Amino acid sequence: TSTPKEALQDRTIVRIAAHLPDLIVYGNISPERPSVDYFDGVLMFVDISGFTAMTEKFSTAMYMDRGAEQLVEILNYYISAIVEKVLIYGGDILKFAGDALLALWKVERRQLKNIITVVIKCSLEIHGLFDIQESEEGLDVRVKIGLAAGHISMLVFGDDTRNYFLVIGQVVDDVRLAQGMAQMNDVILSPNCWQLCDRSMIEIERIPDQRAVKVNFLKPPPTFNFDEFFTKCMTFMDYYPPGDHKNILRLACMLESDPELELSLQKYVMESILKQIDDKQLRGYLSELRPVTIVFVNLIFKDEDKAEVIGSVIQDACVHITSVLKAFRGQINKVFMFDKGCSFLCVFGFPGEKAPDEVTHALESAVDIFDFCSQVHKIQTVSIGVASGIVFCGIVGHSVRHEYTVIGQKVNIAARMMMYYPGIVTCDSVTYNGSNLPTYFFKELPKKVMKGVGDFGPVYQCLGLNEKVMFGMAYLMCNRNEGYPLLGRDKEIKYFMCIMKEFLMSNCSRILMYEGSSGCGKSQILKEIEYLAQGENHRTITIALTKISFHQTFYTIQMFMANVLGLDTCKHYKERQTNLQNKVKTLLDGKFHCILNDIFHVQFPISRDISRMTPLKKQKQLEALFMKILEQTVKEERIIFIIDEAQFVDSTSWAFMEKIIRTVPIFIIMSLSPFLDVPCVAACAIMKNRNTTYVTLGPLQPKDIRNKVCLDLTVSSIPKELDSYLVEASCGIPFYCEELLKDLDHHNVLIFQPMESEEKANMTWNNLFRNFTKPTQKLKEFFHSEEVGIEEVCTLASGVRLKNLSPPASLKEISLVQLDSMSLPHQMLVRCAAIIGLTFTTELLFEILPCWNMKMMINALATLVESNIFDCFRNGKDLRMALKKNVASFEVHYRSLSLKPNEGMVHELESEVIESHIIRFCRPMMQKTAYELWLKDQKKAMHLKCARFLEENAHRCDYCRNGDFIPYHHFTVDIRLNTLDMDTIKTMTKYHGFETKEEVFSKTEIPKKSKLFLENLSPEEIRERILNFFDSIITKIRTSDEDLTPLESCQCEEILQIVILPLAHHFLALGENNKALYYFLEIASAYLILEDNYMAYVYLNEGEKLLKILQKEKSWSQTFESATFYSLKGQVCFNMGQMVLAKKMLRKALKLLNRTFPYSLISLFIQSHVEDNRHFHYLNHQGQECSPPGKKRLAQLYRQTACFALLWQIYSLNYFFHYKYYGHLAAMMQVNTALETQNDFQIIKAYLDYSLYYQLAGYQDVWFKYEVLAMEQILNLPLKGEGIEIVAYMADTLGYIKLIMGHLDLAIELGSRAHKIWSHLRNPQNHLRVLCRLSKSLFLKSRYKQLIKVLGWLWDLSTAEEHVYSKAYFYIVCLDILLYSGFVYRKFEECLEFIYQYENHRILKFQSGLLLSLYSSVAIWYARLQKWDNFYIFSNRAKNLVSRRTPTDLYYQGISRYMEGQVLHFQKQIEDQAENAQESGVELLKTLENLVAQNTIGPVFYPRFYHLMAYICILMGDGQYCDLFLNTALHHSETQGNVLEKCWLNMSKEWWYSSSESTTEDHWFKTVLSLPSWDSILSGKFMERRKIFVRTLPPQFPITDFPLTPAL
16 A cells, blocks of 8 residues: 555646646746746756767667666666755756756845855765766766856747747856866856855866856855755745655645646646556556657747747747647657757657658658748748667656656767758758658768767758659669579569560550568569560560659659650750650640640740640640550550559559550559558559459568578578578568668677588587578579579577567567557557567466456457457467468459458457467567567566466376476476465376376286286287287277277477467566576477477577576575486487487486496496396386385486486497497386386386397397387286377387388288377377388388378378478388389479478478488489489488488488498499599498498398498409398398398399390489379379380399389
8 A cells, every 4th residue: 555645646746747847837827828937046957978878888789688677777876866966955957858957946136146055065966976876887977067047038838739848048058058168077157157156155266268167166164054054045945845844855746636737737748648647557668768760950040139039939930840740740859948049859759659651751840840940030040950760768857856858879969960060951871761762852961070979970961852853763762683583572473474475465454563561572573573574565664652752743654754755864954855846746736835844844935825724624635645645655665664662653643544554555563562541543443453463462481581691691501590580580571681680790690600511510519500501402503503602601699699689670660660550458468468478378368468358358359460460370280380381472352352341350350369279479570579668577577477377287288198398397396486286286296107096907906927928929929919909909999988089189389389488488587597497498308209309409508598597506406407408418419310429418417317327347347237136126026016206206217217218229329349238238227217117108118128229239039028028018007098108109119119120011010000099099290100110111011002001191191280200201202112113102303392392491400310311312313313413412411411320210211322322423433433433332331331230220221231232342343242242131131021122132133143234324214204103003004004114124124013123
């Protein structure tokens, strides 16, 4: 509850009075305007240095967390101290002018002597403040003070709505002159003040050649009591708080409500300030660093002495200035007497008042004001300075006396231009460039050295904004750059090409209109069209319009006809006149020629007939003449008329164009921004014309933005982080992209360095993802064709946080225009949404909106969706699909649209919003801009609200049983804001496998040996029983009355995006680093589950920053968080194939988890002995009941198993003999740790991993035992929820193991069953993975009908889920079919297009194996076609990926393809008789032998590797080893049932030992041209040509079901 004093100060009248001096609050001011009052007093002018520099520092800060609020705090820290001193000493603050203030002590003349002493004492104490205070933010604050005393006049002026006041007279001039003489920390007395003061009290210092003096100090007599003297002086001050209010700084704080006075005072305060006073929610809303345009107007009068005389002039000027500004939403912020004359500080773009084309409006206003004031008789000189940029707009001062003001370098620049260039309108280069007006409206002025502003670039004079017909100057504003292709606009150019063709073939008009928002590249499209339109028998006329053109009647047609008549090249009016005479002599009587005078600036004699004509008749005569000229012209050549910025076509020109279209065959091409108002009737008619094609331009696609960035920076690649930032922030708008790049360059974020090969780079965690994003193949080809040698890459400066960067001023301005055009409730909604983040849910928004009901919110959201502020999505999948591709350009049919009613649009959108769950800002810049408007405390409160709401759902989805992404994570760290109730605890713990007793057998009931696996069963019988078990599970799922399958699929990705990611950022904003770290680790784990290594890496780096901060805090001790951090890092390194790094990270994690992995052989053998005993103990006591581990212990155990699962694979990769012992120990420790967890899934996973380890290591007797143990474990699971998932996992993993071990038939049997279970369980990710593996098994078995069916499922599901990983696998199989199976399932070109489109996709790019396979397969294709240049491109790309060794089937499949490509290249070297051919062969053999010797490589790859080795031997002439390798490969193929490889081996055997001289390549080339499609094989059409086809094959080709092609 507020105190009575606070309640009093919160009165509206008190809050209004805080913005005004006592002179106005208590002044009995006459209602007439202008009115003048006279009094005596002392003036103090305080100038504070350092604020402008600090404002500039803040306004150019990189990050969003350095905003206006910190600036307000620092400014007011100093200013409020000065204000307080002035008020304590009885002064009245008249005005704050930026970083200066003017104070008054109003007294009768006889009291001036004593009051001057009080004011000097006050001045010296103000200096004392800054001697002792330490400067903040590196700010050196010093003050200069001038004092003057004497007779003062006050002038009040304005209109019915706004009043202003000025103090004028000699004293005002004196105080400014005195302050101007002051150095830092000086107090200067004006000559009159020195005359009037008590000289005995003051020690002064004379100023050379001046009558003013400098005060050194006060020297009162020894008996002088200043307190008594001061108290006596204050009795003469009318509004000094009396004794009973001595604790109040200002009497106006005690004002009682007085509606009449309140109404009177309101007129002195800006409307936006009054709104803020009325609406407490908006407090502080108006203080911000904001892009504005300053217009400084200075009026110097012919007779300055008399207040009455200049009062009426200022009144007239003020009324006119107010009316001009009002039209364009500008405002007068301050009026004061400046060095010479009266100055008006006008501002365009205050909060709530931002309008489009602000700079143009400011210049228009400046010219209008200049023209008006120049005509006023008593004004001698009018000078106006216009400057644009970021300034501080905010309330400055003390809580009891403050004002809304602007501070910044741009304010100073406008003021200096106004003073240094008198008598004209000047502007800075930012205004000049931002006006989008033609250069002929301006003139560059000679530079002058201006006090206090440094070099800010060229200064321009604005010559006036009446559009002159500057013939030959109204061309397109942008030039076509031959070396810069038009990116991403093929569809738009295609529209033009088609319509152009129609136009040239027909005899009627065509209109093509491109509508697009500002900055989307419309002018570039028109430049390209202008270039493409050049040709014989037609003529192209191109003009660019400006905002001013719209107000010039007939201007567009004027420019068009000047071009048609060839006047644009004439240098003089006489030349134009001669040309015109020749052109129109047959069409127009000589006496009518003078109607062309005004329009073409010529001087034909004016005839009597014309002088009597009405303007309307003249216009009709002119139009008739123009029509005749056009009819005559189009007979000789067709006309193509191109108009840029066609929204500025005037209505008369629209009307005439519509007539032209109906009368003359002409092709008009226009680009235009959306009309702000309803277009004129003629414009609407043209848009609805049946021959009009109206195209709405879409944004550029992400790949085009990427290309643009590489082109603009002239680099061959950019970092992935920069690519993501620019694609998201630019929204596909080229101008946004350019501005963002300029901003990054300005802040030195971009670093350019020479390109370095990936092989040479030393791999560390920091450069793990140094693979840069490269431009598309099309742009590379352009570089190549232009012979542009680009040898640099772009990187980012270290420590830069792109997502936190503040928006560039130009983009912030666009967002502010949109924000300020909204109603206040809509602004509040957008600002609240900005706190949540770029993407948010309607539930959370409703939670944080103050005092809104659901209906209000839905209505507001629908309106904002319609205004393109927000997009709405039904679910996360829709959002992800929308983010992958921007909306393409599309055609709008206004003709048919006009027939449909427009009602119900908002109602439809409301329904859409109700159905939508997720909302996203259309443009990230809007979110950042709105976010920056909040004050720090408000932000904190909102972030806290969001965090409280989100953390209830910050866990995995219902499908995944609501757990943490890092199992049991929340049990190890106290991160909850809300207190947990029992229901929440149950929900959070349920997923971890501790179901209730009804759901699962207790451990004592589990039989030690299952009846399924009796003693003495053969492997075949066990196999049958296992398959039957899975069949029975599938039958139960299908037929059970209970609902055993989930109702929806996994929603974890959506939860990650809309709950956990925002939650981490909310905690970061709240400064809760431990909670933010917790969620960053959760996010990284989630991304690893989603196979997105890059994003996991990004958030681990975010976590690392927090970890370093937390580790410095003594109170923080979270070993588990550190261990988790390193284990996740290890997993990322493992997935990226960086095994040395991975091993280092995983060992570190295990050490932190108190499970140190041995380093030496001695400790290895000791640890192995310990683990063997543990393992024996666990296996023998498994059936016995024992208490489960606690939750914290389980969290540690799960992390340990994850580390060991990766470690054994890493050690198995190494060739050193002793490493296999480390591998065995890691696998054993995984099993033991899993057994300790007592979790079925962990145990089964560990058993299967251990079995796989033994199989790969060649221990045939052991692996089978662990597979049986895994099956026994699974038999006792309940058939619901997690139990069915574990069964599916078992079938899936067993199928995978059988595939890589070469048991293809069993792999197919298990895979097909896993496929059925996963499809029932609605788990797309696992379902897709099993389909990928199944397709591989079927391919090797040559079971093509089944394979094609599986590929169909794979394609449908991967397309529906937008799963790029499985799509890539699909195309890998398609390429395999092309290369090895002798038919076409998907064409090679389609496969290649997929690679080009997705090679920079972060999941593929940073996933070991997929791209390696794709690149290598394409390289093989080109090698067989003898296209060696293409082969080298793809082979080199594959080579860069070879070093990323991961023990996965994908990697080995990729490496087998890569090695095949190298063998084909070796064959070429042999044929070319290259010098190092033999060395290459030996090296290849050695590599292949090492691959076969690896423990992690599956036997399924042996046949291909031995086949390749045999081929190398035959090429090198070593028949003996060739036979050995060939027979080994055949043996493995037979054993595995690998039909495909067996065919190729037999064919190779036959070919290599035959006497045929023909080369494989020739036959391959012939075969490629005749490869049948799968459809033609099924239909039997191919069989009719089969006989002919077979004859073309060489004798060594096997004739199987399909014609096979040679592998080697």
